[in-house]
Amino acid sequence: MYILPWLLCLVAVSTAAPATFYDDAYDYSDNLLNYYGKVSKKINKLRHTSSPTKASESCDRSKISLPAYASSLPSPTGLTATYVALGRGTQNYTCADSTASSTPVAIGAVANLYNATCLAANEPDLLADLPTIAYKIALPTNEYATFPPANLELMGHHFFYNATTPEFNLDTTKDKQYGIAMTNKEDSINAPSDATKGEYGAVTWLYLEAVAGTVGDYKAVYRVDTASGNCPTTCKGMPSAFEIQYAAVYYFYT
Structure with missing residues (x-):
């Protein structure tokens, strides 16, 4: 069979x-x-x-849709879900000092992106489970190794081009050129109450719009199904710079 x-x-x-x-x-x-x-x-x-x-x-992208909870974000009406990726990395923060009077400041994120497009099309319930598992899994020593437990292939990297511009570089190798989405945050909602919180809570779900510098037809990126990543409410006992492990699912629309 x-x-x-x-x-x-x-x-x-x-x-x-x-x-x-x-x-x-x-x-x-x-x-x-x-x-x-x-x-x-x-x-x-x-x-x-x-x-x-x-x-x-087996990979009909027309079947891809955002989780129901994302309906509180702007709708991708008229756009096409082209790729979906599992993101695994860190949310990064700084503190002016280590006292309770200071508040952590977000300074971006760094993550590997693993191709979950077919999983999103065929088994969205399995995809929704992955961030809860993935945020505790160390990234492979070999960058191009598949990521467990779904053995997803590396698709690209997420980082910040500058203080306000999240970048998603999906040009992994010369044979896998998926383009680059330069984005700006346009809207956000708190993660649902049942999200995997980690030590300090799950980071927000996001709606990002593509901006100048984008390579390809990308129009929007959604960050959903977040697990962990949030920072403590104060800087008490924290170093001047620190990372919080997180995982999320990213939907790329054209």
């Missing part, structure tokens, strides 16, 4: 690695167990399907 390649990759680690692998790779948590349970059910369902989807039909 034919099983979709993009779905098989979601369980490659679970079927090939010894149990001790998980101790070194990442926290084998209840969230991870639930994730693999969902994947197993989907694999079994496909095995019993009389006419499974062909590989050529």
